[in-house]
Amino acid sequence: MKHPYAFGGQFMPEILMTPIQTLSRNWNAMRNQVDFNQELDFLLKNYAGRPTPLTEVKNFAEVIDGPRIFLKREDLLHTGAHKINNALGQCLFAKRLGIKRIIAETGAGQHGVATATACAYLGLECVVYMGTKDIVRQKPNVNKMEILGAIIVPVTQGSATLKDAVNEALRDWSANYETSHYCLGSALGPYPYPLMVRTFQSVISLEIKEQIKTYTDRTPDLLVACLGGGSNAIGFFHHYIPVESVKLVGVEAGGLGVKSGHHAARFSGGSPGVFHGAYSYLLQDAEGQVLPTHSISAGLDYPSVGPDHAILHDSGRATYTDVIDKDALEAFHLLSRVEGIIPALESSHALAYV
Incomplete structure (x- = not known):
């Protein structure tokens, strides 16, 4: 079956095009740097617990x-799921760019916990958007994020689940992209996020x-x-x-x-x-x-x-x-x-x- 567009792309409102294009340039410049990958490998082995x-x-x-x-x-793995692989990668990437504030979304809570963990270790501020429906059914992970120092922002819009948390995280990033990095938790969203997450x-x-x-x-x-x-x-x-x-x-x-x-x-x-x-x-x-x-x-x-x-x-x-x-x-x-x-x-x- 053929479709009118190639899968993926950058279908973003104008307000988010500058942040996503800046992210693309920074990712392409850093993704193959030997010292970045060596530091990440060290963290995955000695902090996260790989293999x-x-x-x-x-x-x-x-x-x-x-x-x-x-x-x-x-x-x-440390934090109990695969999410730490990506969270450490993206947070280290952001820190090397001089960014000190990380935005994340979470549904089951695992990406939120992983991002809060990476931020605590790397000395970064962490803000996590989470639907109120998920906050109720994932209370233990909410408690962990708060213990780790993350700010939890409840999302009541829409179905109050993951898709709505993503919406609010993107809204935050569009207003604060010069000082914040949006640590997207899955292999979706606009390029380069699917590539970043797949890599990690x-x-x-x-x-x-x-x-x-x-x-x-x-x-x-x-x-x-x-x-x-x-x-x-x-x-x-x-x-x-x-x-x-x-x-x-x-x-x-x-x-x-x-x-x-x-x-x-x-x-x-x-x-x-x-x-x-x-x-x-x-x-x-x-x-x-x-x-x-x-x-x-x-x-x-x-x-x-x-x-x-x-x-x-x-x-x-x-x-x-x-x-x-x-x-x-x-x-x-x-x-x-x-x-x-x-x-x-x-x-x-x-x-x-x-």
């Missing part, structure tokens, strides 16, 4: 009568390519990741995209079922459109108005998806499906009870697919 283990879950595989299954344990998260698949050799001399047959905005999935897929023998599957939030209208399945329930500065797949009505989303997991509750995934979808390189809340919960409880590993509700969608 993370690759754990075979034999009990889980036996119960479901499945193949050999391995989990990439990003939950064992690609360490996940880079490690897997070496770690899998401990268990087998084969490449994996299948990589499965949950899919919200798409940062963990693109980092997980990145170094395997050229390896055609490896099947890539992204699992979206099926909510109460796509036919119910209460879901966040952008590929099966949406169509290409512009949202938050990028052209990608989007849940929208016939007039192009953004539709509400639903998921049991706050981190998957977003109406659009990163443009890299739109490209992988339309090229046929990756397959995208969805899992309903009920099945994700069943997978959550099963892994917890047979492996002693409590997964995130987001990751439980990928487990349910297996």
Whole structure:
């Protein structure tokens, strides 16, 4: 299927074009600097706790009568999720530019915690926008952000979830871009954000390519990741995209079922459109108005998806499906009870697919 625009781009109001173009220039100038990458590698290893283990879950595989299954344990990173990879990268980038104030948005709270953590370590001010609906369902992470010194700004507009937090964060950045950096938490938004986030998260698949050799001399047959905005999935897929023998599957939030209208399945329930500065797949009505989303997991509750995934979808390189809340919960409880590993509700969608 062909679309009128290439996926991605910079579809921004005039007030944000100067900030995003300035960001692009600065990123292109710094991304390959040896000292920047060496410092980031040091932080990832000695502060965040990389590399993370690759754990075979034999009990889980036996119960479901499945193949050999391995989990990439990003939950064992400092702050408990993959979000710290990107937060450290972007905050270090900003600090090297002389910026002292970081703006972030968060849904599940993990990106907010990771950004607040990076800011505390690097001596930066941190302001986190979060929908009031997410503040209620993610109270422990809100408490962590406040302990770390972040300022939490509740967002009541719209559905009071992640998309509305992004709107308010962008509004703040447009007014304060000369002194602030917007640390976008997923591989979406206008260029260069998808590239920045993919770069920082690609360490996940880079490690897997070496770690899998401990268990087998084969490449994996299948990589499965949950899919919200798409940062963990693109980092997980990145170094395997050229390896055609490896099947890539992204699992979206099926909510109460796509036919119910209460879901966040952008590929099966949406169509290409512009949202938050990028052209990608989007849940929208016939007039192009953004539709509400639903998921049991706050981190998957977003109406659009990163443009890299739109490209992988339309090229046929990756397959995208969805899992309903009920099945994700069943997978959550099963892994917890047979492996002693409590997964995130987001990751439980990928487990349910297996």
